[in-house]
Amino acid sequence: xxxxxxxxxxxxxxxxxxxCEQDLMDFKEENTIYFxxxxxxxxxxxxxxxxxxxxxxxxxxxxxxxAEVVLPVAISxxxxxxxxxxxxxxxxxxxxxxxxxDFDFRRxxxxxxxxxxxxxxxxxxxxxxxxxxxxxxxxxxKDNEHFSTRLNFDQDLSGRDKLLDEDKKYNPDxxxxxxxxxxxxxxxxxxxxxxxxxxxxxxxxxGAFTSKKYLLILKVLNYTEDEFxxxxxxxxxxxxxxxxxxxxxxxxxxxxxPVLEKDGRLMWxxxxxKWKPYQYEW
Numbered sequence: 001x002x003x004x005x006x007x008x009x010x011x012x013x014x015x016x017x018x019x020c021e022q023d024l025m026d027f028k029e030e031n032t033i034y035f036x037x038x039x040x041x042x043x044x045x046x047x048x049x050x051x052x053x054x055x056x057x058x059x060x061x062x063x064x065x066x067a068e069v070v071l072p073v074a075i076s077x078x079x080x081x082x083x084x085x086x087x088x089x090x091x092x093x094x095x096x097x098x099x100x101x102d103f104d105f106r107r108x109x110x111x112x113x114x115x116x117x118x119x120x121x122x123x124x125x126x127x128x129x130x131x132x133x134x135x136x137x138x139x140x141x142k143d144n145e146h147f148s149t150r151l152n153f154d155q156d157l158s159g160r161d162k163l164l165d166e167d168k169k170y171n172p173d174x175x176x177x178x179x180x181x182x183x184x185x186x187x188x189x190x191x192x193x194x195x196x197x198x199x200x201x202x203x204x205x206x207g208a209f210t211s212k213k214y215l216l217i218l219k220v221l222n223y224t225e226d227e228f229x230x231x232x233x234x235x236x237x238x239x240x241x242x243x244x245x246x247x248x249x250x251x252x253x254x255x256x257x258p259v260l261e262k263d264g265r266l267m268w269x270x271x272x273x274k275w276k277p278y279q280y281e282w
Contacts, residue, residue, distance in 0.1 A: 031075065031076075031077035031078060031146065031147055031148055032075065032076050032077060032147060032148050032149060032150070032151050033073055033074070033075050033086050033111075033141050033147040033148075033149065034073065034074060034075075034076075034141060034149070034151060034174035034175055035053070035071060035072070035073055035074075035139075035141065035174055035175070035176070035177040036051060036072045036073055036074035036117065036174075037051060037052050037053070037055060037071055037072055037177060038050065038051050038052065038072070039052055051174075053170055053171065053172050053173075053174065053176065053177060053178065054169075054170040054177065054178040054179070054180060055069060055071065055177070055178070055179050055180070056179075056180045056182060057069060057124055057179065057180065057181050057182070058182050058183065058184050059126040059130065059181075059182070059183050060183055060184055060185060060215070060218070060224075060225045061224055061225055061226070062126075062224060063222055063223070063224055064126075065125060065126040066123060066124070066125055066126070067123070067124050067125075067126075068121055068122075068123055068124075069121065069122050069123075069124055069179055070119050070120075070121050071119060071120045071121075071122075071139070071177055071179075072117055072118070072119050072120075073086070073088075073109075073111075073117070073118050073119065073120060073141065074116060074117050074118075075111065075116050075117075075118075075147065079114060079115070079116050080113065080114075081113050081114060082113050083110050083111060083112055083113050084110070084111045084146040084147070085108055085109065085110050085111075085144065085146060086108075086109055086110075086111060086118070086141065086142075086144060086146065086147050087107055087108055087109075087141070087142040087143075087144050088107060088109065088120050088139050088140065088141050088142065089107060089139070089140055089142055090105060090137060090138070090139060091138040091139070091140050091176070094136070094138040094171075095135075095136055095137050095138045096135045096136050097124075097135035097136060097137045097179075097181060098135075101125070101127075102124065102125055102127060102135050102137070102181060103122050103123060103124045103125065103137055103179075103181075104122065104123045105122040105123075105137075105139075111146075120139070122137070122179070124137075124179065124181055126183065127181075127183075128183070130181055130182050130183035131183040131184075131185060131211055131215070134180055134181060134182040134184075135180070135181045135182075136170075136178055136179065136180050136181070137178065137179040137181070138170075138171070138176060138177075138178050139176065139177050139178075139179070140175055140176050141175050149175045151174065151175060183215070185211040185214055185215065187209045187214075188214075188225075188228065188229045188232065189229070190229065190232050190233050190238075191206060191209050191232070192204050192205035192206055192232060192235055192238045193205055193206035193207045193208060193209060193269075194207070194208070195207065195208030195209065197278075200277065200278035201277055201278065202268050202277035202278065203277075204270065205235065205238045205239055205242045205269065205270045206238070206242060206269050206270070207268050207269055207270065207277060208268075208277075210261055210262070210267075212261060212262060212267070213261070213267055213269075216245075216259065216267075217241065217245050220244075220245060220248050221241060221244060221245065228241075239270070239271075242269045242270050242271050243271045245269055245271075246269050246270070246271035246272045246273075247271075249266075249267055249268075249269070249272055250272065250273075250274060253266070253274060253275075253282075258282070264280055265277075265278050265279060265280045266279045266280075266282065
């Protein structure tokens with residue numbers, strides 16, 4: 001009877017161990033290290049999330065000019081009872097972002113004692129030129145006295161075979177991970193405004209949609225894109241936003257620092273009183 005109870009305890013434990021083993025990357029070499037960035041639905045266990053080889057940071061979704069990027073790494077081989085260092089480098093020849101300008105990063109990290117998963121962090125910075133020209137940071141794990149990167153894996157990372165072709169533009173080798181910095185702007189569905197350039201006219205609450213105006217509204221009012229889009233579902237609340245932004249535009253104008261659109265005209269929203277739409281001279 002005791003043997004039966006013991007088996008009833010051991011069998012579920014063995015199943016859990018097998019499940020964990022199957023979730024590991026199938027590498028032939030021991031003590032290897034690789035990027036293990038996963039994304040998926042929050043309602044699903046993260047061990048079932050697909051692994052990805054690039055991370056996009058779109059500053060349109062973030063408040064402020066700085067963001068922290070956290071990239072998990074994982075090991076195959078032995079877990080130890082002491083911490084081990086590992087090294088990550090920036091692949092300069094493949095990166096278009098400039099260290100010290102677009103991002104800051106350190107090379108040496110520590111895998112805690114007893115851990116099979118660690119993380120790498122970098123600080124990335126919002127720049128206006130990201131609207132027209134995205135930047136990339138390519139990272140690579142390196143060999144050191146604790147870990148090898150001679151992975152020689154037998155199959156693709158789980159989930160990657162289901163990605164669209166346009167998502168496969170970066171190196172799929174798990175020793176590498178690419179961070180893409182962008183400022184991708186799309187016109188909100190509920191943008192209260194019209195542009196009639198043939199009549200030199202902007203109308204309604206926000207007037208013409210321009211990426212410069214949109215990004216500046218988000219920055220001045222400290223909104224994320226999602227927050228802004230939720231607020232302007234109501235035209236009355238959209239008018240409140242326009243009033244606050246109009247005060248900012250007016251203050252800049254009175255300081256002798258008028259805010260201009262890319263074509264040189266004064267930026268306009270409904271609540272501005274000191275100038276008209278499509279006004280190029282003042």
